Amino acid sequence: xxxxxxxxxxxxxxxxxxxxxxxxxxxxxxxxxxxxxxxxxxxxxxxxxxxxxxxxxxxxxxxxxxxxxxxxxxxxxxxxxxxxxxxxxxxxxxxxxxxxxxxxxxxxxxxxxxxxxxxxxxxxxxxxxxxxxxxxxxxxxxxxxxxxxxxxxxxxxxxxxxxxxxxxxxxxxxxxxxxxxxxxxxxxxxxxxxxxxxxxxxxxxxxxxxxxxxxxxxxxxxxxxxx
Amino acid sequence: xxxxxxxxxxxxxxxxxxxxxxxxxxxxxxxxxxxxxxxxxxxxxxxxxxxxxxxxxxxxxxxxxxxxxxxxxxxxxxxxxxxxxxxxxxxxxxxxxxxxxxxxxxxxxxxxxxxxxxxxxxxxxxxxxxxxxxxxxxxxxxxxxxxxxxxxxxxxxxxxxxxxxxxxxxxxxxxxxxxxxxxxxxxxxxxxxxxxxxxxxxxxxxxxxxxxxxxxxxxxxxxxxxxxxxxxxxxxxxxxxxxxxxxxxxxxxxxxxxxxxxxxxxxxxxxxxxxxxxxxxxxxxxxxxxxxxxxxxxxxxxxxxxxxxxxxxxxxxxxxxxxxxxxxxxxxxxxxxxxxxxxxxxxxxxxxxxxxxxxxxxxxxxxxxxxxxxxxxxxxxxxxxxxxxxxxxxxxxxxxxxxxxxxxxxxxxxxxxxxxxxx
Numbered sequence: 001x002x003x004x005x006x007x008x009x010x011x012x013x014x015x016x017x018x019x020x021x022x023x024x025x026x027x028x029x030x031x032x033x034x035x036x037x038x039x040x041x042x043x044x045x046x047x048x049x050x051x052x053x054x055x056x057x058x059x060x061x062x063x064x065x066x067x068x069x070x071x072x073x074x075x076x077x078x079x080x081x082x083x084x085x086x087x088x089x090x091x092x093x094x095x096x097x098x099x100x101x102x103x104x105x106x107x108x109x110x111x112x113x114x115x116x117x118x119x120x121x122x123x124x125x126x127x128x129x130x131x132x133x134x135x136x137x138x139x140x141x142x143x144x145x146x147x148x149x150x151x152x153x154x155x156x157x158x159x160x161x162x163x164x165x166x167x168x169x170x171x172x173x174x175x176x177x178x179x180x181x182x183x184x185x186x187x188x189x190x191x192x193x194x195x196x197x198x199x200x201x202x203x204x205x206x207x208x209x210x211x212x213x214x215x216x217x218x219x220x221x222x223x224x225x226x227x
Numbered sequence: 228x229x230x231x232x233x234x235x236x237x238x239x240x241x242x243x244x245x246x247x248x249x250x251x252x253x254x255x256x257x258x259x260x261x262x263x264x265x266x267x268x269x270x271x272x273x274x275x276x277x278x279x280x281x282x283x284x285x286x287x288x289x290x291x292x293x294x295x296x297x298x299x300x301x302x303x304x305x306x307x308x309x310x311x312x313x314x315x316x317x318x319x320x321x322x323x324x325x326x327x328x329x330x331x332x333x334x335x336x337x338x339x340x341x342x343x344x345x346x347x348x349x350x351x352x353x354x355x356x357x358x359x360x361x362x363x364x365x366x367x368x369x370x371x372x373x374x375x376x377x378x379x380x381x382x383x384x385x386x387x388x389x390x391x392x393x394x395x396x397x398x399x400x401x402x403x404x405x406x407x408x409x410x411x412x413x414x415x416x417x418x419x420x421x422x423x424x425x426x427x428x429x430x431x432x433x434x435x436x437x438x439x440x441x442x443x444x445x446x447x448x449x450x451x452x453x454x455x456x457x458x459x460x461x462x463x464x465x466x467x468x469x470x471x472x473x474x475x476x477x478x479x480x481x482x483x484x485x486x487x488x489x490x491x492x493x494x495x496x497x498x499x500x501x502x503x504x505x506x507x508x509x510x511x512x513x514x515x516x517x518x519x520x521x522x523x524x525x526x527x528x529x530x531x532x533x534x535x536x537x538x539x540x541x542x543x544x545x546x547x548x549x550x551x552x553x554x555x556x557x558x559x560x561x562x563x564x565x566x567x568x569x570x571x572x573x574x575x576x577x578x579x580x581x582x583x584x585x586x587x588x589x590x591x592x593x594x595x596x597x598x599x600x601x602x603x604x605x606x607x608x609x610x611x612x613x614x615x616x617x618x619x620x621x622x623x624x625x626x627x628x629x630x631x632x633x634x635x636x637x638x639x640x641x642x643x644x645x646x647x648x649x650x
Contacts, residue, residue: 050282054262
């Protein structure tokens with residue numbers, strides 16, 4: 001039997017969750033899984049590439065990975081972890097699409113966190129192993145909150161190094177780093193890049209946070225937001 | 228809020244208060260808002276989609292189909308695949324939305340003189356045209372972060388060696404050598420290319436020379452067209468991004484009269500980045516509501532480096548187009564030649580006193596470097612070709628020099644008095 005055409009009506013009509021289920025079942029139907037992979041890729045590559053391109057002058061530069069490599073690796077990791085994807089409440093095509101893209105974003109974010117500590121074997125990616133769908137369907141995007149807007153303004157007042165250190169720190173925060181600090185390997189990598197010491201990287205981070213607090217205070221706000 | 232499990236001052240710990248946990252979360256959210264972290268919830272994705280995150284152009288060859296898993300070894304450092312330069316000339320050629328700078332200047336002059344009609348035939352001389360772009364080469368906002376471009380130039384020899392004691396004469400490095408097309412020192416320059424609004428004095432006709440340079444992009448104030456009422460200006464932002472990077476927004480007209488006019492976009496860009504396209508959006512202030520757009524690739528050549536580019540923002544709806552305003556885009560030089568660094572300014576001033584430089588003036592720059600790297604004696608910002616000529620002129624005379632992008636420079640540089648003539 002010929003393998004299903006990625007553009008066949010059955011794949012066109014399939015939800016992302018269905019495609020990922022087929023991908024997860026590749027042991028039983030390798031051809032079907034490959035077609036589903038191609039279909040999922042076609043649906044989301046432009047979004048993911050566009051979102052990753054936004055970081056090419058910031059995080060990608062610091063971490064040292066190209067946008068194309070990150071896109072490809074994200075999709076391959078997504079296929080590897082297709083079995084971990086959790087369906088949402090289907091019926092709303094916009095939310096279904098956004099859910100998949102949010103999940104891909106988590107994988108890419110965690111890949112960046114893994115890469116930030118320096119070159120390593122592909123298999124050793126502990127942050128990617130942590131990717132889950134927990135909280136993926138939060139109603140209000142926190143990035144649109146007034147507080148996030150104010151902090152975004154405050155970030156403009158930082159130097160390039162301070163901003164870089166906070167970006168990498170925030171990357172790890174988003175990747176699920178429990179202690180809100182830079183892992184030693186990442187501090188060392190940043191220190192090498194900036195020709196300074198790990199201690200100075202930590203000092204830079206503290207200074208950056210202090211500057212942000214001062215900025216918020218000058219606007220009559222504090223870092224603590226009512227929960 | 229995540230609980231801070233670290234003991235204050237413990238191994239690997241930063242000793243931060245619990246307050247930092249909340250701030251850290253807000254920083255992450257703010258970075259998502261700026262497009263510097265990826266959306267990771269459905270709501271964030273939908274917001275990003277509304278912001279136009281989806282890549283609209285052609286995908287790079289490596290992404291047109293699902294390829295093999297990228298190799299984990301030999302990872303490239305900060306370099307995407309080079310783009311091909313699209314053959315789009317900025318001045319009135321392929322894109323109808325690119326307005327000539329004469330048009331921008333006419334509109335600006337009409338607005339300033341209170342003329343109501345945009346059909347005026349008033350033509351500005353080169354001096355007035357230069358004033359409109361308000362280029363100030365030696366003042367830089369301390370808040371503009373530097374970014375090294377993908378595949379951009381790297382530093383050469385390190386500095387901080389003991390300066391020589393004898394006077395050192397360094398010949399001119401900004402004279403026009405080879406075939407030139409524009410600039411006040413270029414005898415072959417014609418018309419408006421004889422004097423560059425950007426301040427450049429010699430531009431090669433060879434577009435390949437520009438490929439090696441990095442630039443800072445400065446976006447001028449919006450000059451409103453008839454379709455935009457003057458009282459709308461205070462309620463508008465101009466937002467810009469390059470090659471699909473993060474958006475950077477500022478008021479459509481600068482609210483202060485001191486310092487530089489226009490906005491310098493964060494980071495530095497290369498010719499390849501610019502070929503990927505500059506996008507401008509006119510938005511309701513503080514929101515993502517777009518009222519007008521302009522988008523085009525910019526081919527870096529002597530015309531653009533001399534006079535900049537003009538952009539005409541328009542609102543296109545249902546097949547009709549309404550011009551909203553125009554503005555100028557300048558590619559400013561971004562390279563510095565550092566001669567030495569020191570813990571304080573005294574040895575750098577002493578070094579400056581021993582240099583007889585024919586056509587460049589070093590300045591003192593404070594950096595974010597530690598201890599003995601805190602201050603630098605440097606020349607800039609200049610284009611890459613001038614930087615390289617200066618670097619070799621200094622190295623040939625035993626003065627350490629390296630070309631940098633000033634990533635760790637901070638604040639405005641300080642001019643130094645010219646040295647007293649040698650006896």
